[in-house]
Amino acid sequence: MRLDRWLGNRPELGRQLARRLLAEGRVRVNGATTQQAEQEVFTFDRIEADERLLQDGPGGRYLMLHKPRGCVSATVDARHATVLDCLAADQRADLHLAGRLDFNTTGLLLLTNDGQWSRGLSHPRHKQTKRYRVTTAEVIPPQLVTAFAEGLYFAYEDLTTQPAQLELLDEHSAYLTLVEGRYHQVKRMFGRFGIEVIALHRDRIGALPLDPALAEGAYRSLTAAEVAVLRPAD
CATH class of the missing domain: 3.30.2350.10 (Pseudouridine synthase)
Structure with a gap:
């Protein structure tokens, strides 16, 4: 799923806040800051916003x-x-x-x-x-x-x-x-x-x-x- 869609579907964020977090560089995927709305994210990715852990993938092997x-x-x-x-x-x-x-x-x-x-x-x-x-x-x-x-x-x-x-x-x-x-x-x-x-x-x-x-x-x-x-x- 696209990162912006994944964030927007989170009930604690919503679409507007998700877009702002991305635009301001406040989102990290697997430890790397990203502003790419179209970046694909998956079950095993670690996703954070404002240092808040949203998904801690169980560890893809x-x-x-x-x-x-x-x-x-x-x-x-x-x-x-x-x-x-x-x-x-x-x-x-x-x-x-x-x-x-x-x-x-x-x-x-x-x-x-x-x-x-x-x-x-x-x-x-x-x-x-x-x-x-x-x-x-x-x-x-x-x-x-x-x-x-x-x-x-x-x-x-x-x-x-x-x-x-x-x-x-x-x-x-x-x-x-x-x-x-x-x-x-x-x-x-x-x-x-x-x-x-x-x-x-x-x-x-x-x-x-x-x-x-x-x-x-x-x-x-x-x-x-x-x-x-x-x-x-x-």
């Missing part, structure tokens, strides 16, 4: 994990290790996954306790891109670049995939950028042409790359700028 092979993208699983097992025990509380990766797929996975942020990441209307490095057993023919860009029809679901960008790296590897994440989509797209995917690694979500310093199974907190770059504009 945003983690980047380099998911290893052989673990489930879930918070609980009766048979397999989950991605939460990669985290220190005191880091796991209240987290959920902002997206998922298949059991043997590696790469960038995000975890958070901010439901609004994660819903924005996954909502189809935002068309958040995800890039994968694909390694195949068979040679990748150049005509797949056009085929993937046009979309592939899958009769079982009666759907056509969204246009995807394929960038060939060599005969057996490529980058594939998608704006959707259907069940085993990458493997099924290549499988349509008799090509087996033998390794799959996600290295980017939107404008956020996987930190190259993170080994498989390692994680770190996102910076404020990284959280913001993945937050939808609306």
